[in-house]
Amino acid sequence: MFKIAPSLLAADFSRLAEVVAEVEPHSDLLHLDVMDGHFVPNISFGMPVISSLRPHSRLVFDCHLMTTNPGAYLAELASAGADLVTVHIEAVPDPTAIARKARASGLGFGLVLSPPTPWKAVEPFAELCDLVLIMSVHPGFGGQRFMGEVLTKVESARKWVDTHGLAVDIQIDGGINPETAPLARDAGANVFVAGTAIFGSPDPGRAALELRKVIEG
Ligand code: DX5
Numbered sequence: 001m002f003k004i005a006p007s008l009l010a011a012d013f014s015r016l017a018e019v020v021a022e023v024e025p026h027s028d029l030l031h032l033d034v035m036d037g038h039f040v041p042n043i044s045f046g047m048p049v050i051s052s053l054r055p056h057s058r059l060v061f062d063c064h065l066m067t068t069n070p071g072a073y074l075a076e077l078a079s080a081g082a083d084l085v086t087v088h089i090e091a092v093p094d095p096t097a098i099a100r101k102a103r104a105s106g107l108g109f110g111l112v113l114s115p116p117t118p119w120k121a122v123e124p125f126a127e128l129c130d131l132v133l134i135m136s137v138h139p140g141f142g143g144q145r146f147m148g149e150v151l152t153k154v155e156s157a158r159k160w161v162d163t164h165g166l167a168v169d170i171q172i173d174g175g176i177n178p179e180t181a182p183l184a185r186d187a188g189a190n191v192f193v194a195g196t197a198i199f200g201s202p203d204p205g206r207a208a209l210e211l212r213k214v215i216e217g
């Protein structure tokens with residue numbers, strides 16, 4: 001029920017296939033942060049990196065789109081090998097059409113909330129989602145400090161999903177490490193994204209395993 005999602009953003013980009021192979025035995029998803037320099041003030045990587053990695057991994061490719069006009073990239077993302085796409089509710093206030101488009105492209109679908117966005121913004125669309133991502137840092141950069149104030153939002157999300165009987169994963173992203181992950185777990189998260197704590201470690205495979213052990217208690 002708990003899933004580990006190393007975030008590629010913190011990896012050594014000269015050794016991507018190798019470092020992904022190191023984390024693979026202890027991970028469930030590979031979190032891929034696609035940024036366009038508009039929705040967030042940073043640029044990361046896009047389709048060529050995703051398609052190059054695809055033959056090297058069996059992990060679920062979880063693409064966190066931090067772009068304006070995310071709907072424009074769904075078909076290309078799917079052909080590059082993505083399994084799941086998450087888009088920011090701040091970028092698409094009514095995500096009904098984009099959810100349909102994602103599914104038509106064969107992608108799982110999720111919505112993301114930046115730290116200032118309240119859970120209420122996603123409530124009407126929760127049933128469209130396989131996953132809801134609650135960000136615990138401002139989107140755009142790895143290596144930031146975990147914002148504990150989002151934990152009440154995780155609790156609200158968990159409560160809504162459970163009381164409505166929805167099979168929606170609750171993912172947390174930003175500043176997740178062995179100290180902060182249990183706080184997010186206790187609030188109701190079940191999918192844990194970690195960049196720095198895994199790929200910033202000298203032994204990423206071991207760091208992924210240790211994170212899993214701490215979460216599983
Ligand atoms: C930030 C990204 C995160 C980032 C997390 O915009 O969405 O996925 O890689 O990095 P850490 O784990 O270092 O906070």
Ligand code: ZN
Nearest residue numbers: 031033064173
């Ligand atoms: Zn992310």
